[in-house]
Amino acid sequence: MSEFIHHQTAHCENGVTVSLLKHHGVDFITEPLAFGMGSGLFYIHIPFMKVNNGPAISFRTMPGAIFKRTCKALDVKVERKKFKDPKEATRFLDEKLEQGLKVGCQVGVFHLPYFPKEYRFHFNAHNLIVFGKEDDRYLVSDPVMEITTSLSTEELERVRFAKGALAPKGHIYYPVEVGEITQEQIRSAIAKGIKRNCRDMLKIPGSIAGVKGIVYTSKKIRGWRDKHGPRQAGLHLGQIVRMQEEIGTGGGGFRFLYAAFLEEAAVIMQNEQLARISETMTKAGDLWRDSALQMSGIYKGRITEQKDFDACADLLVEISAVEKQAFQELAKIKF
C-alpha cells in the first residue's frame, strides 16, 4: 500500500474520512463532498442540557455519522471496534498497524498534548488517524493540524479512553474494502446526502432542531439578559460563537463548508440550481459571522442593553429564514 499523505481539513471527522478514503485510492473525494454526502449540516439546541455550564448547541450532525454515511453511500466496507480494556485496544491497534493499515481513532481532547491548553476541554468526539509506529511512538495525522505529530503509548491510551459524555472507549475504525467507484455512485451519494440533509433541517418534529431550532435559540436569547444577568447571558452567547466558529467548523457554523459542497455538487450533477443555492448558503454563513460579531460586542461588555440581545435574536430569525429557503429549494430538486 502507498505511503500515507496528511491532509489538513476544517473538521476532524471530514478529515479522517477524506484522508482514509484517499489513501484507498478514492481520488475524487474532498472535504466538502464528504461533508455533503454525510449530510453533515445541522442545527440543534437541546433544552435543559448544559455543556460547560452553557447552552447545548450543535451546528453539525452527530459524531461518527459523516464517516459512516459517506462510506456507506460509496459502498466502502468499514470495520469498527470498541474496547473495555485499554491494553487490548493498544494490542489491536498495533496489530492493524503491522498489517499496514491506517486507522481512525476517536479521542478526547482534554489530555491531547499537542493541543493548546486553552482548547483542552472534556470534548470526546475528536478524531485522528494513526498511520504508523516508530520507536514506540505512534505517528498521528490530526486533520485540524497543519503537520503530522506523534503520541506515546500512554498518551494515546489516555485520549482513547477519555471519560465523560461520548466517551470513545477506544473506538477504532477503518475502511477494509474499497471497490471501483462509478460516476453514477457519486451522483447518487450526493443526491442522497442532500435529501437526508433537507429532512434534518426541515422535517424533524418539535421546535429545537433544524431551521426551527435557530428560531428556538433566538427566543431563548431574548430572555437570557433578564434571566441570567448581562454577564452570564454574555457567556452563553460566547458559547454559541465558540460552537459556531471554533476550529473545525470552516467558519460560519459549517455553512461555508456546505456552500462549498453545493458548488462542487453543481458541477458533478450539472445542475445550475445547486450553484444558486450555494450562494444562499454562503449568505447564511455570512449572517452567522455577523451574528458572532454582534454577540462578541456583548461579551466584551461593549454593548449590554436588551436591544443588543434582541439584535442577536433578530439576526438568528433572519438566518433561519435564509436556511429554510435554501433547503426548501434543495428539497424540490429532482435528481
Add this chain to the structure above:
Amino acid sequence: MKKSEVPQDKSALENFTREVCYVKNEDGQYDTELSTGWEAKKVALDEAWKEIERRTSDAREQIKKGEASPILYFMEEKLMDFTVLSGYTGIWKFRIKRHLKPNAFKRLSDKVLQRYADAFEISLNELKNFKA
C-alpha cells in the same frame, strides 16, 4: 466570506497550528485559506476561561467557609462535570455529590480518595491536605 477578508488575529492557536476556513476566491469560487484566529471568538474563549477561574476561586471560598470539600475545587480546576468525574473515578454521581460535603469527605477512606486523586492527577497528600 471572501478570501481577502479572512481574519488573521492573534489567538491561542499561535505556535500550534492555523485553521482551515472555507472562503470565496477572487473568481467567486470556493477555496480554503488558513487563519491564525479571529478576535471575536478569541474573546469568547478568553471569557470562558475567566469564568472557569471565577468558579475555581468560588470553590476555594466555599471550602474556606466549610461549605464544600476539596473535590469541588479540583472538579472546577479540571473542568469536570459529574459525568466526567464519575467516568474517571468509577464512583457513582450521587456518591460524588455527597463527597462534596466536608463531613462526608472527612470520612472517606484512602482507597476512595486515591481514586479521586488519580482522576485529578494529583497526589493523595495534595487532596487530603488541600488548603483553600
